[in-house]
Amino acid sequence: MAKCVACHKPLMLHVEPDEEDEDEPTGGSASANTGSYVDDDVQLQCGCHFHWQCLLDSYSMSECPNCGRNLITHTPSGEQQLLCNLKNEGGLQEGLDMLPLLTEESYLKAYPEERRCRAFLEFCGEGDVEAIVDLLNDNDEEEDGGHPDQGTGPNIDALRYQDHIGSMGSGLHVAIQNQRVEVAWLLLILASTLKMDQFPAEVLQAAHDLGIQREDQGEKTDIRSLKDSQGMTAEQRAAAIAGPWREWLQSGRLKPPAS
Template structure:
């Protein structure tokens, strides 16, 4: 069996105890005690086109943009569309995937390694891309629960500071632009995902769009979630933000079409 060239360990990873099958952990025995859970492993093999094998985390730790961190060979190639790619064969708990381009993931992780303080902003932007309203609202609300975890608040804040991922303000989340993704804003991302629900939320919180332009349902939902518009006049209007190609969210809407064709394009909702 091949081993990871970085750590020389088998190309597998042991699942955490909480991931084991509950039936195994809770099963009875003649002694009345639960039997010891047998460690379960799953594949963890990134086979690069140079022939080297890595664990995923080992590759991230040693990753260099176009070269294998072990043998030094060029692992990048050009796709049919002319863009750079890094193809590999990935075998993990999700199954075997051949000719998988992992360059976007490697680029993301490398960026976060260099700028860990942007991790929360990037997570917020990804939720906008996915149209995940629940996750977006959760990030904006923060953790206001009165659970026992509150006892560890100071310790968790210290850990966040140490990792460079301390909490960022709502304004920073709402107006973040992706430096490795064509400088897209959350509104660009929501438009690309054709998520009107996310777009309305971003317009409510990060634009100067007159409140009379919003459907009553938007206010009802925002009130139910405990979200209100603050002062926006002295802040950048998210509708004015342009990506690296000079496009506003409305320009993207014109390209995407779909849900934006009626009542959005040319009305001032997506561009000032």
């Protein structure tokens, strides 16, 4: 059996049992609450195998950290890619381009204070409103003695964070691009000066149920004013997509406030 070339251990990951599972009676079997093992195998084109975390810990952007082979290839359109075969709890993915994931992890090694902001953008794209609310409500763990990689940092506003390794889009750009209407409403409540009477009653009720309320915007930038790397606001992105944003465009609720 192949082993990880970094740590020389089997290509498996131990998964701890859920707390609920630990509380359940085992019927005399101790194995029921000791967790389980899942595949954790990243096979690079050079043939070297790594655990996912072992690869992240030693990755050098273009070369295999074990044998030194250059792993970068190019798509038919000329874009760089780094292909691998990934086998984990989700099954086998052959020919997966890992370059975007590894680029982000390399960036976060240099700027760990942005990790929660990156998670925020991911939740905006997925439409996970509850996860966004939990993240925004969560106090920075490093202030309580937690691991410093877990926080946004005291000077980073997650709501207005822009994607520094991508298109420089904000959470509102991401929500619009992925047609996440609920997330767009949430961001307008929390990070814009759109008048509250412009929000549908059901949106305000949902916000109330989640414990969401707008803070004083003061001198903060209205999220509708943020521009991506192409100089486009969220409103301009919505105009290029149309779809569910037609009524939003007609109502003007995405229009940046006059400066």
